[in-house]
Amino acid sequence: MELHTDLYLGDCKEELKKLPANSVDLIVTSPPYADQRKSTYGGIHPDEYVKWFQPISKQLLRVLKPTGTFILNIKEKVVEGERSTYVMELILEMRKQGWLWTEEFIWHKKNSYPGKWPNRFRDSWERLLQFNKDKKFIMYQENVMVPMGDWAKSRLKNLSDTDKIRDNSKVGSGFGKNISNWLTRDMAYPTNVLHLATECNNKKHSAAFPEELPEWFIKLFTKEYDTVLDPFMGSGTTLNVANRMKRNSIGIDIVPEYYDMVSKQLKPVELYLLEPKPNYEKVEHQRRYAIR
Amino acid sequence: MELHTDLYLGDCKEELKKLPANSVDLIVTSPPYADQRKSTYGGIHPDEYVKWFQPISKQLLRVLKPTGTFILNIKEKVVEGERSTYVMELILEMRKQGWLWTEEFIWHKKNSYPGKWPNRFRDSWERLLQFNKDKKFIMYQENVMVPMGDWAKSRLKNLSDTDKIRDNSKVGSGFGKNISNWLTRDMAYPTNVLHLATECNNKKHSAAFPEELPEWFIKLFTKEYDTVLDPFMGSGTTLNVANRMKRNSIGIDIVPEYYDMVSKQLKPVELYLLEPKPNYEKVEHQRRYAIR
């Protein structure tokens, strides 16, 4: 099978109309956040944010499959000492459109922006809002299981003294069995909090979010050769990850520089995929390097 | 000085009217969450939640000092596959009342309840909504500083090699301050995510939140002999912590069993405080044990 990557240059409100209905398995995106400075290029004023996003979310609702999922990464800023309410108003508006607000994941940022203010701490989390068209959506939970590492450690630490002594007396037999039990059960289902660091090191493409983030949701909500859409692709983090994970992808951006950048990044991959494949491991290996 | 603890038995909507205006420095509470099962005792239906809470938040706005803070611990439940929207509607309604929604802290629960659902992961976070009457509220940030991460450790290690020598050569010239500056750098300001475990060790009362939680906010927003209010005191976690930290406290609950329980818990403390105090350390020591 062949992987498709379709890029569109333009306002996603319009470009999305070119896509067929019920054709996308997963939408992962991080739109520009509201900005009180009107002069900023592309900045949307908080008061106008819902009105601006409403026609876009309407198109997203149209193109998403009934079994698909929409993940929206967003966070309200502080305006005059108060948190803006446009995100809440957006959720209420999208429900009126027919979206189901099924879950709110939290992205707990390990390295948040520094700063000190008299009445506020550093903001180290963002919302990952999950929307669906239908209560019956597809979810591959077992694909995002995490090592039990920390959980098991704390459990072992919490064992009472008597338990530990008892275990020590069973050296060679019982304790060994216990250990093996822990080892076989080394994977656990995650929670709705993602504890990741931001990627702020690279020179050119300062990605809005780290690759782990779209990767996690792509694993959770799609299988190979499903279709992933990012209507605000920016530097193309979501698309790169989708390609690497063998998912078809669609990207839209209104900024020509981003469009060109992502086009160049993806070209080597696509060309390579059309060539005959010598063997699986080699392909996997080279693809990773081709994208990055 | 003497510590006061005032308990009220009754509906907080009415009991709060007995308190004078602008008299409370901090409100920390965890009201009953909305519950779709009408039969549950005390459960409020999601659709009626805002209407139910509105007169209470109006009274809280009245009793809070202009420099005070209101911390509301709440989380929407899942109803028919969707997250309820009553928390968002509550925030919007409280802003109409005159509250400022200044911040949303996240309580990231280290050990969330186990469980598995076909289309949902374990919910391991709750909202800690901060409301204020005025943009100028009191905050003692330095009281909640946390140890720095690994970066600081390596940094301090560097200092011991070169900068320490330099500082030592300047002893007596007033540059010794540098050393103390670096030593204070052991601690960093926290973020707006609180990563705490739930308390699962308690025998009788399943406290709504762990003691660390009210403790953190009491440290952050009050000084000794300030007044802390919990209009839904339940088993009295907030009041116990406030007492231990030498804050005056006010507790309200509609359930007689809770009222009695907290009365008994607090009695030994209050009696002791009325006795003559032999010396400071002893008082401190015995108070801690009297409460727990």
Next chain:
DNA sequence: GTTCCGCATGAATCGATAG
């Protein structure tokens, strides 16, 4: 080749200063 250290860099926010 490891390990260690220096450095730049973030979806930030406030208060002061300038137009």
Next chain:
DNA sequence: ACTATCGATTCATGCGGAA
């Protein structure tokens, strides 16, 4: 008065050069 710009604050991260 009201708005726009700017500097100060601050910490986790990973790269690249050095020991």
